Amino acid sequence: MSTVATLLQEKINNKTKPLGSLGELERIALQAGIIQDSIHPVINRPTIVVFAGDHGISETGLVNPFPQSITGQMVYNFIRGGAAINVFCRQNGIDLKVVDAGVKGDFSDIISHPQFISAKINHGTRNYLEEAAMTFEETERAIGYGRSIVEHLVAEGSNCMGFGEMGIGNTSSASLLMAAITHTPLEKCVGKGTGADEKQLATKKATLEAVFEKHRNVISLQSPIKTLQYLGGYEIAMMVGAYLAAAEHKVIIVVDGFISTAALLVAHAMQPSVLNNCLFAHASGEQGHQRMLHYLNAKPLLNLGLRLGEGTGAALAMPLLYAAVNFVNEMASFEDAGVSRQ
């Protein structure tokens, strides 16, 4: 254990409570302190960044019953403050940013909105049944933009972030990435997404099997960035960059659900140490997420059957992070309180 870890563990043990009695909160507090290299961990300007992007596969209707246009409509909903993530961010005092990573359509009427970040790579990805979802250059640029966005938030004083997403069809990308990176059979990675029934789910599985087969040669190279290029999406690639930059800048990362964790799988394959900065908000209701968590040896904080995305799980878990740093900074020690140990 590092010096900070030792000192912080001592500090936690000296609080007026039975040893270890704050359970997971103690683990969170310790991790926060280690990330910040301080025995006085603090949370500043917690921020959720929602990355939005469209997927070429959605236009086929094979993987999702919903029209692609919902992605752009939801971006406006986020900016108006009417989505689930807006409600939870307001409730918990979390800043929210919405990124156009590659949504189909123009947002010229909201680019000056302070919560909107314009980072469009393209109007939706290509259909990966036919070709790579993105070009290599686009993939690298998306990762770079994700990095820049996080670096800017760090410069503005944020040291705690969660990354959410919006993109009709992006659970398909997440399933494919998971299968490629964790070597899990694809059928175990595919779930309902936005709400497919049994028949739609069968079509979705068959379609994704075909995609996986088509790009088998690329997948077998086991290059995380190539895998991302062929099977990912702009919002997922941007999240990869966001994770990498956040870890480099000592940010406490609160990981959301299935798609956010798929992006983390890619980031982790590129840079395993990103995990040191990650707290896992929840176990999603989307099949495959538990397996991802298991693969990353991660212990989720909540289990609420959420499968919405947008960063909602991360926003709901952030108050636990506050509780963890607050008890470390505000609770009396046995010496302070004149309380005798056993």
Added chain:
Amino acid sequence: MNTHSSSNWTFITGGARSGKSRYAQELAEALSPNPVYVATARRWDEDFEQRIRRHQADRHNGWQTIEIDKNLASIEQKNQPIIIDCITLWLTNLFVDNGYDLELCLAEAKREIDQLKVTPGCYFIVSNELGMGLHAETETGRKFTDLQGWVNQYIAARSENVVLMVSGIPLVVKSTKLRKA
């Protein structure tokens, strides 16, 4: 749907070396990892080339730089915040091309500004307060200072936000909705 007017201008003016460009860049980078930088400078000579290169080095690689010497409304990247740097050099181009005629130049400048205002987009427009500096030595110089003053007023009246830079510190003069840098 419209949460905002489709055109949003932030006019940033001040003296030489007051930090105008840097502040404009900070505002734009908060809105996008890849803003558009419109350079209005014509490359007059080698010394000027050097200055342009130094300004380019100040901006990280996410920026796209385009050079437009006169027709500002011709900018095509409407999906990104745009910095126009700067109105003084742009006016110089108009002034020279109009044979130093104040009236002609002012009329053309207003036409261009009107055209830009009806194009949707998020603009950070950088200018100079020449009138606060030394009194120009030549008749032409004094005319240009007047032109700059009139045009600044014209743009500021049409801007949602106006900021005066004082020794590197932004002083908000007019604000409908200005994000903090």
